[in-house]
Amino acid sequence: MEDRTLKELKELVEKAKNGDKEAFSLIYQKFFTPLYRYIYFRVGSKEDAEDLIQEVFTKAYLSFSKFKFTGSSPLAYFYTIARNTIIDQGRKKKHNIDSDDDVDSHKGDGDSPEESAAKNEDAKMLKLAIEELTESEQDVIIMKFFDGLSNKEIAEILGKEEGAVRQLQSRGLRDLRDILKKKNEQ
């Protein structure tokens, strides 16, 4: 993350800690999508993901005054709350990908219905493949390749060494490749 962006983010965080709701809103807007995506992959359904992300944001909101800006992205803070919330509630993944409304939230503009359907099928396949990974692999793959967190940030969130995070990445990618190959062959 660039220094300028970090500086702006730090200012936003300070305002939010002082009760500035608009600053909170801006932070949420910034982190909403990656956080939702993480929760969605972890719990497996849109409904659960929507319920959980609301809970996560409320928790983060109520405890935000305790947040200390250390130079890392505050996304790690939200991820930690999300991860703990998922674990606490013992949510089980629901494999309900047959539902048409599961992965269809953003169709590309100007896509034909055929193209949209193909994209949707690819997304469903990818979601299924990721769900077959171990939880640790999922955490790392989602945080790294969807949300762009650094290995250091992921290591902090997961409480692991950076080397272990790198190993999880390579192992997860290999597993994902194999799973996708199998699904393509079916």
Next chain:
Amino acid sequence: MADALRLKDEGKSLRQIAAIFPENEKEIEELFGVVAFMKSKKDEFAPSRSLLGRILQELPESEPAKLESLEKKALISEQMEANNSRQFVIIDNESEAAGGEVNVETIPKNNSASQKTSLKVWDYFHNFKLAPVMAVVVVILVAGVSSYEIWGKKGASEQPPVAQSSLLKFAAVASKPTTMAGALDNVLNSINQDLNNETSLFDLGTADANLVTFDKEALNGLTNTYNENSL
């Protein structure tokens, strides 16, 4: 593969990485292909646009503890404006956490000059701006008290009695005429008188020397008083 991913993080291209690990080139291409595939699909997993607005609407108005503090600050501020008073606010965290009252001490702001001055002086002290000056003042005062004590003690017992009157005696002796005329007695008397005068002058000199010694001692006393370790 972990090393290949690390190089990718460092900004190396697929071609560069494949050149470093030629024996794993095929696998590296496949895995980087998976990464590219995931990145191309990430927007497919975005939340509905209305969800964020809904969550923000349903959030509490503000963080409770913070809100409570802000409300109290606003209340105190309003009271200050209303009462025209200077307020010192002591926030008891425990009572605040328990939802208790915040202790507020109110001091009338009568804007008197003395109050302002004392506050300013206190602020000045508080900021340690006057500390060096005050240290010097204290040293001078202590030195003055010590020298006074030395003079008092020595003045009573050790001060030579001749010291105070030595100049007067010298003037009296010097003004007496020496007569050498007439009889032997007169001569002897005159000699004796001169001897007495010389003795007196010698005494005066001794008295002055004692006075100088005394002054030196007094100065030594002052020097000792300035010793910072004794303060």
